[in-house]
Amino acid sequence: MRNDTRLLFNAYLARQAELNGVTNATAKFSVAPTVEQKLEDRIRESADFLKLINVVPVDQQSGEKLGLGISQPAAGRTDTSQNDRQPRNLVALDSRDYTAIQTNFDTAIKYSQLDAWAKFPDFQVRVRNQTTQQIARDRLMIGWNGQTAAANTDLLANPLLQDVNIGWLKHIRTDAPARVMDGVKIGNAAGADYKTFDAAVFDAVNELLDQWHAEASDLVVIVGRQLLNDKYLGLLNSADAPTEKVALQTLMLSRTIGGKQAISVPYFPPRSILITSPDNLSIYWQNGTRRRMIQDNPKRDRIEDFQSVNEAYVVEDLGKAALIDGIELPSTEQDGWA
Structure with a gap:
């Protein structure tokens, strides 16, 4: 990359390290909670449909789904001379579990692209947005097309990320x-x-x-x-x-x-x-599981951004x-x- 681009990129690395409370963004680090939430908010804002569904943090990697939304009526009547009144739990009645599994969102930007962005005052925003917008696309692909969670995914065989995680439609078909x-x-x-x-x-x-x-x-x-x-x-x-x-x-x-x-x-x-x-559709992401590392790879004339987070795709009420x-x-x- 050009020298002026290098200065901008180094400033970007320094800013990421500062935000996450680490000394070096080129070594793998845990994303700070406030940064993690802001990143999730930006991903959600990147795609219209993600704004309409639930994209929520969970503390446990596995557990019972949250049951967001109302699953049954509340009105009724009981003869209290014979029986106690029985409050109803309005969340979904079926006790299905979720498991948030690690998903890698690893991206690369060529030096030539960084050089083209160097003339813009929002250089750091452009670098950031390329990743967040692609994560938004990927989540839509997985939600609609996900069939399995393979140990080793194959993009050529599964161009719509069918093997990255189990999506909403697969849950409906199976469950x-x-x-x-x-x-x-x-x-x-x-x-x-x-x-x-x-x-x-x-x-x-x-x-x-x-x-x-x-x-x-x-x-x-x-x-x-x-x-x-x-x-x-x-x-x-x-x-x-x-x-x-x-x-x-x-x-x-x-x-x-x-x-x-x-x-x-x-x-x-x-x-x-x-x-x-x-x-009725949700993406759960597990708190504190986002990891990141940004590295310069001159052998490929690009920078590489390695990110991962544990997530699950959930239908709240079948x-x-x-x-x-x-x-x-x-x-x-x-x-x-x-």
Whole structure:
């Protein structure tokens, strides 16, 4: 890197060391609690959908899920001459555990990129934002596509981070298969299960959700990208948004589906529909587990930022989630469904 860039980079290292109370940011260190929380806040602010869900710290690596949100009604009556009144626990009744596992977010920035940023007064912010924005993208990919937590991940085989952690949809498929419709045919063709998306969503809401959630005002319909065209759902309100903005933006569709607001979230499976409330989905990150090291690697003409934190993806109340998976649409080319 250029000499002027080197001065800026050294100042960045000194600032990171100062913030975290260490003498050297190029040796592995534990991120200070206040810095850890600020970093989590910045990651959450980087993606629209992360602002809508729960991204919460937990103290234990493993434990019972927090049960955020309301899972059942509270109203009732008891003949106290015969029985005691029984208060209800309003959090989710199923006692499912979470395990926060280490996730590495290791990134690199080429010297040439740092040299290009050196002329800007917000050099340190640009270096920081590259990492936080990618962590936000990665969390969306894992939440929607995560299938396993492999000891050694393979990005080439799993380009949507399917092997990094178990995501929300996998939890629904595994822990609540009765709340999943799979291989549903939707369209105006022979053999259709439903003629319209409205009918499919209406049926899923009434048949798959717990009854007290079916009329909840905070339910949304999250729709896959292959369903987003004018033949099926109408045009996006934000179709002209810049590519970089769309990469982290939750798009509000121009119509409701089954009476619920429809939205499109980055990296959601292309042929699926999820009905839930955003705050029924959580990412737990374990306090005090974020580790970091920044190093200069002249052998690769880049700086490298090694970060890790323990995290888990949790569906708080499975009774408030319905998944329509593997949707098939009429195909003129195949003269059937695809």
